[in-house]
Amino acid sequence: MFQNFKNYIQNHSDITDEQFITISGYLKSKVIKKGEFVLRQGEICGYSFFVSKGLLRSYTIDEQGKEHIIQFAPEDWIIVDRSSYFFNEPSELFIDAVEDTELVMLNEDFITQACNISTVYRAFNHKALHSHIRHLQKRVNLLLGATAEQRYLDFIKLYPELTLRLPQWMIASYLGLTPESLSRVRKELARRNFKPH
Amino acid sequence: MFQNFKNYIQNHSDITDEQFITISGYLKSKVIKKGEFVLRQGEICGYSFFVSKGLLRSYTIDEQGKEHIIQFAPEDWIIVDRSSYFFNEPSELFIDAVEDTELVMLNEDFITQACNISTVYRAFNHKALHSHIRHLQKRVNLLLGATAEQRYLDFIKLYPELTLRLPQWMIASYLGLTPESLSRVRKELARRNFKPH
DNA sequence: TTAATTTCTTATCATACATCAATGCCCAGC
DNA sequence: GCTGGGCATTGATGTATGATAAGAAATTAA
Numbered sequence: 001m002f003q004n005f006k007n008y009i010q011n012h013s014d015i016t017d018e019q020f021i022t023i024s025g026y027l028k029s030k031v032i033k034k035g036e037f038v039l040r041q042g043e044i045c046g047y048s049f050f051v052s053k054g055l056l057r058s059y060t061i062d063e064q065g066k067e068h069i070i071q072f073a074p075e076d077w078i079i080v081d082r083s084s085y086f087f088n089e090p091s092e093l094f095i096d097a098v099e100d101t102e103l104v105m106l107n108e109d110f111i112t113q114a115c116n117i118s119t120v121y122r123a124f125n126h127k128a129l130h131s132h133i134r135h136l137q138k139r140v141n142l143l144l145g146a147t148a149e150q151r152y153l154d155f156i157k158l159y160p161e162l163t164l165r166l167p168q169w170m171i172a173s174y175l176g177l178t179p180e181s182l183s184r185v186r187k188e189l190a191r192r193n194f195k196p197h
Numbered sequence: 198m199f200q201n202f203k204n205y206i207q208n209h210s211d212i213t214d215e216q217f218i219t220i221s222g223y224l225k226s227k228v229i230k231k232g233e234f235v236l237r238q239g240e241i242c243g244y245s246f247f248v249s250k251g252l253l254r255s256y257t258i259d260e261q262g263k264e265h266i267i268q269f270a271p272e273d274w275i276i277v278d279r280s281s282y283f284f285n286e287p288s289e290l291f292i293d294a295v296e297d298t299e300l301v302m303l304n305e306d307f308i309t310q311a312c313n314i315s316t317v318y319r320a321f322n323h324k325a326l327h328s329h330i331r332h333l334q335k336r337v338n339l340l341l342g343a344t345a346e347q348r349y350l351d352f353i354k355l356y357p358e359l360t361l362r363l364p365q366w367m368i369a370s371y372l373g374l375t376p377e378s379l380s381r382v383r384k385e386l387a388r389r390n391f392k393p394h
Numbered sequence: 395t396t397a398a399t400t401t402c403t404t405a406t407c408a409t410a411c412a413t414c415a416a417t418g419c420c421c422a423g424c
Numbered sequence: 425g426c427t428g429g430g431c432a433t434t435g436a437t438g439t440a441t442g443a444t445a446a447g448a449a450a451t452t453a454a
Contacts, residue, residue: 060338068341070334083331086324092338127283129326134280136333137267141257141289143340144265144373148411167431176341181411183433345441364401378441380403 001029004052005104008076013121015114023117026110032097038105039095045084047105051077054101055165058093059173069174072098072162082132098166143176149185151175198226201249202301205273210318212311220314223307229294235302236292242281244302248274251298252362255290256370266371269295269359275303279329295363340373346382348372
């Protein structure tokens with residue numbers, strides 16, 4: 001039931017099988033279909049969501065009703081609105097399933113317990129926060145300076161498998177483009193004989 | 198010498214005067230003039246910089262030689278390239294002084310010691326990481342969706358005092374605009390009789 | 395004070411990307 | 425096998441912002 005998650009957590013900590021069993025009481029698993037939500041704007045994000053199988057995304061909807069995708073989470077990724085989770089504030093984000101998805105929900109108690117049991121896990125968590133910051137800062141920098149084409153090239157370099165799994169309009173949304181613009185960027189790349197990978 | 202920093206840290210933790218004295222051996226203070234650097238692209242960021250007086254900024258320079266300002270840090274703020282600091286990687290960022298500045302440099306040992314002495318300080322640190330993430334995510338969202346005017350209005354609402362202290366071209370750079378565009382935005386706001394504050 | 399930079403504004407023109415609209419594609423469900 | 429609804433492409437046109445250039449204003453230096 002939690003096998004993928006157990007592998008994941010043991011790869012990143014020294015938590016033993018027995019320890020995992022004791023704290024797995026704080027876990028919930030869930031299976032959802034494409035399009036179903038695990039978080040909606042306005043709700044408080046009480047869980048981190050680990051993706052065992054499938055693909056989730058988080059996004060905002062602005063005043064003009066436009067979606068802006070913040071993050072994708074394929075297998076072995078964790079997705080969460082950290083602001084809402086940590087500060088107990090209503091979330092700005094929606095999180096829904098891009099594909100049929102199996103996920104594990106970790107609540108605050110689980111994290112606390114795991115940190116108490118294992119300093120390795122605690123350090124892993126700390127590192128994850130820094131990775132998140134690094135990623136966001138890089139994205140800010142790209143959005144400040146890079147053209148549509150540069151942002152797209154960066155995306156397919158960073159997420160080659162996602163590029164294949166996602167509909168193009170979602171990639172466009174992640175990059176801050178319209179689907180039409182992304183289509184033209186791709187056309188231009190093809191004209192110049194660009195081969196991904 | 199570290200008075201402002203001592204106040205700051207005691208406001209955010211239960212560290213005593215005596216404890217502060219023992220760990221203050223890990224601190225360095227520095228006075229720099231407007232335009233001087235505390236970090237350059239390519240260097241590893243070995244310190245967090247606390248601003249006692251004055252104003253620092255961090256920014257990148259892209260391939261076309263354009264600056265993109267990532268952060269401002271006035272009094273009582275800490276500025277650091279967390280990626281470089283945590284992962285020991287060469288930094289993408291420059292950090293220099295917008296005004297003549299007095300600062301305190303905290304190295305890894307200081308942070309470690311302070312965390313060991315005080316769980317309150319440790320929690321404060323943890324919270325700071327989450328605040329950073331919240332801020333970056335909000336900025337990504339603005340850059341994805343908002344117009345020049347919306348971004349500028351958001352800025353002056355968030356940083357009213359900075360708006361007065363900074364040259365406009367730096368605000369423009371922070372917002373991902375040219376100075377000319379920001380000037381037009383301001384003109385249009387003035388025409389519509391907008392009063393800051 | 396004058397001179398010299400730097401910053402801000404304004405105007406014109408250029409361009410990347412958005413918007414709107416039409417078409418074709420694909421594959422999901424009947 | 426049709427049929428319909430998302431999705432991708434393409435073209436025509438619009439618009440916000442960038443680029444360039446010049447002058448005004450403000451700040452700093454001499």
